[in-house]
Amino acid sequence: MKKMLLLVPFVVLILGCEGQIVQKFEPEPDIFALMKIDNDSPNVSYSQRIRVDRSWDIKDTVNVWGVRDALVRIIPGNSSYVFVDSFFDPDSNYWRKYTEGHYYALLHPKLNDTTLYKLEVSLPWGDTVTGETKMPSQISLSWPKDEDTLSIANELANPHLITWNNCLNVGLYTLQCVPNVDTSMYDSFPPFLFIPSFTIDTSYAFFQERAAIPWVYNREYVIRINAYGTEYANYVKFGLSGGKANLATQDGDTCYGVFSGIAIDSVRVFITP
Numbered sequence: 020m021k022k023m024l025l026l027v028p029f030v031v032l033i034l035g036c037e038g039q040i041v042q043k044f045e046p047e048p049d050i051f052a053l054m055k056i057d058n059d060s061p062n063v064s065y066s067q068r069i070r071v072d073r074s075w076d077i078k079d080t081v082n083v084w085g086v087r088d089a090l091v092r093i094i095p096g097n098s099s100y101v102f103v104d105s106f107f108d109p110d111s112n113y114w115r116k117y118t119e120g121h122y123y124a125l126l127h128p129k130l131n132d133t134t135l136y137k138l139e140v141s142l143p144w145g146d147t148v149t150g151e152t153k154m155p156s157q158i159s160l161s162w163p164k165d166e167d168t169l170s171i172a173n174e175l176a177n178p179h180l181i182t183w184n185n186c187l188n189v190g191l192y193t194l195q196c197v198p199n200v201d202t203s204m205y206d207s208f209p210p211f212l213f214i215p216s217f218t219i220d221t222s223y224a225f226f227q228e229r230a231a232i233p234w235v236y237n238r239e240y241v242i243r244i245n246a247y248g249t250e251y252a253n254y255v256k257f258g259l260s261g262g263k264a265n266l267a268t269q270d271g272d273t274c275y276g277v278f279s280g281i282a283i284d285s286v287r288v289f290i291t292p
Contacts, residue, residue, distance in 0.1 A: 044076040048086075048148050050266055050276035052138050053251060054093075056130050056157050057283045069102050069122045071140060074275075085120020090141040093128050100128045130280065132156040132187040138266070138278040150266040154280035155246045156186035163242070165286040178224040183244050185221050186282060190252025192218050192244060194225060199239040199287055215245075236292040241285050248279035 049072040071086040091102040102122035108115050117123065128136075132154055140148040161182045163169060169179060181194060193215040216223060225242070250265040254277040266276045 044078075046144060047074040048140070048142055048146060048266075048268070048274045048276065049073060050138075050140055050148055050274070050278070052093075052150075052276070052278040053248075054128070054130055054136075054154060054280045055283065056154060056280060067102075067124045067128065069138075069140075071120050071122060071142075073142075085118065086142065087116065087119060088143050089122070090139075091122045092139045093124075094137040094139060095128065095134045101125050130154045136278075147269045148266050148274055148276070149269075150250075150276075150278035152248060152250050152265065152279050153188040155189045155248050155282040156184070158186050158244055158246045158282040158284045159184050160242065160244055160284050160286050163286060163288050166288070167286070168289045168291060170291045180222055181225040181242065181244070182222045183284070186246045188248055188280070189246045189282075190219075190249040191247045192221075192223075193247070194218070194223055194245075195243045196225065196240050197243070199241045236290060239287055239289050241287055243283065243285040246282040248281065251277055251279035251281065254279070 051070040051072075054067055069091055071089050071091065072084050073086050075084075087104055089104070093100045093102070102124050104120075104122050105114050105116045106123075107113075130136075134153070136152055136154065138148075138150045138152075142148065161184065162180070171179075183192075195215040216225070253263050254265065264273050264276055266274050266278055268274055
């Protein structure tokens, strides 16, 4: 009788295993397309890059995170701009691949703040991902001017007001002031010096909160302003929870990733005590 009691759970266990449904892993796309409008180099085409990744089965032991051989297009109105993952090397007379998952524009998309742009990514396993966005306006710092000299001796009483033009289709502005030195020298500066400031206005009382920070005087700095598109600001939430993607597959499922724009401008200033 005791043997029969032991046999019952064993039989149940076998039947339970036979009834399990084997889950088939389906890759999920992860696409990052942040088109850049840069005042310093508005006509540079190689700066436009789209990153195409995918999820991998946890049982895989060797993963290549980038996706090759996708068809990537930006579609403004009736035009179409193709992004490719390879380039022709005239020295070797051979087509070479970029880093896995990196796609660059064959022709430079003409970006503006009024056109509705569509992203279309046809993936090798059959899914197609799409998204839409409007780009931020071109941004320009109105004060300070390039090569101005700033003194921060009396910041608490009279902070410098950094100002710029109002931009369309923007969810957030960030400002950063970094020493204009070789990146290998950054280790000598405190890390909080590089934390950006956030605002939704078109001006910011810069340096005021840094009155107690040990600046290195008599040195050139770069003030950089970034205008992030609405979709990107909603996606990252800049450290807050609840980020939302604006890309979807053809069956309507939201996928990881974002299609948006960023406008950038910067000036060099000399800071004195």
